[in-house]
Amino acid sequence: MGWETSTPLLLLLTPIWFLNRTEPGVLALTLKFLMAGAEKFLDIDLIDILWRQDIDLGAGREIFDYSHRQKENDVDKEASNGQERGDGWRSREGNAVDRALLVDGETGESFPTQVPGVEDQTALSLEECLRLLEATFPFGENSEFPAADAPSLTEAVPTESGPSVVPDGLLSPLLVETELPFDLEQQWQDLMSIMERQGMEINSTAATENLYNSTGRDILATNYSLAPSTPINQNVSLHQASLGSCAQDFPSLFSPEIESPSLSGSAALLQLVPDNSTGFGSTFGSTNLSGIFFPSQLNNTANETSGPDLPDPLGGLLDEAMLDEISLMDLAIEEGFNPVQASRLEEEFDSDSGLSLDSSHSPASLSSSEASSSSSASTSSSFSEEGAVGYNSDSENLDFEETEGAVGYQPEYNKFCRMSYQNPSQLHYLPYLEHVGHNHTYNMAPRTLETDEPEPASTGKKSAKEKQADFLDKQMSRDEHRARAMKIPFPNEKIINLPVEEFNELLSKYQLSEAQLSLIRDIRRRGKNKMAAQNCRKRKLDTIINLERDVEDLQRDKSKLLREKVEFLRSLRQMKQKVQSLYQEVFGRLRDENGQPYSPNQYALQYASDGSMILIPRSLADQQGRRQERKQKDRRK
DNA sequence: GGCAGCTGTCATACA
């Protein structure tokens, strides 16, 4: 008979049952979370697990799922009116039918909300509870509960209670849980470690003493007892502890979140039962819960009211989360976020509206089509076929013969090219382009080519002609001037852009001096190099632009991840608070054989390696806590 | 006049 393993759980189960007499699902589900969920909540997968387990954390799945939350935001607004908030499962005034079968707002599961006939009970043994359950619920195929292949209560909790007295459906979530591939022990230890690391030490003196005192008035007559003088070890079980009724003070002990209506169903009550056969319990190490909530250093400054006045042991975590947000903003500013981004991020934190992945503000998003411009094909120019212009933007897809000067290039053209792949309105992101607007007159003007040839002797007004000649001279490049001075019989444009074969052919048609040939080759070399320089600079600009966009993207990703981190920290904080409440709740209701509550200074709740929940001396708990901590550290190394 | 940005050119490496 596995009393040693089962009774510790009964220690939890039984008070929970009483605690749930009016809101049966509330504590049961939350305690289930305490036992099975908390160890995992550091993992994002836990969120799904919890959700699947119908563990109501006072918040829906959307808390953990951005896309889900965003997508269903509108739907939720509508649905919440009908299901999550309004339905009778929240209202105690609801009629019996409404309360008999309600729908969980998160999962849609149906479950009974109340166990008739239990209201008048103030104290029940576990066996009595089970009998009540048996009498209350019609077991079998006609059960209202969702079918499940979970073990019955008797399987899950080895007691002498005999045949199954619990509808199978009550245990279904547990089964789901036990089938999870998690290393629960590891997860739980992670939880412990994080909680401890994050200063989740309760100023538990007040907390525990309050609990201790506040529950004293509800001392429950019980057949179970625990000799106070007896050193409590791992064999001390619930069976030996008496339980206080919690009817009166239960509500006050629960935070509003835990009282929230999303908790549901007495059916969840028995989900707590560990199914050792599935390894749920066995995966737990001997874990000291008390280390979280009842640190060894306790002062005795108890208040009269326990729950609400408890110092928040998670204050540190809260602070951490808030600091996180603050530091996030600092980070945003320090690490190159522009003020707009930073303020947007801040707004998102404030509004808690989830992610805003709108990238329209990004200056980089404008250049989506230009990224590959550097690899664009050669222009339509017949002169570029040779590859002299390997880097051409679209605007260069114009016939050089028609538009280009002798060097195949014109300043305004270049500027236009750059503008062509970048919206001018967005040039503020490229301050180095702000003042583009030069008119280097030593470059070739488009029409210079036609006037390149020496003009016939002037016959008109010389001053006007000289003016024009000066203007044209200014439009010509130095090589144009040189070519004209050397009487080169063909335009520089051809010199530069003709393919080698045609170029040689052209040279062969004329009788040219060595000086002329040398100049022609220099012109060709310089012309090609000029275009190469232009392409090179364009590439360089493109590279810079792409890098800027990459930086923007990375910053956006970073801010998104930071937002998610903040959200997860929030969720973690909530869950820690609930775990804390539950622990205090359970612990505060334990009674020794004299009906006296246990002192949190001396005792602590702990998971045993076999999955049971046990009450152990605090010194032992602390010792084990330190051992766990050491193990954690070793594992991290 | 100084400055920043653009452009052409040269030198050089490489294909």
Next chain:
DNA sequence: AATGTATGACAGCTG
């Protein structure tokens, strides 16, 4: 070897 390309460096020009 000749030719073309890429790129850093420099200088001139312009606003």
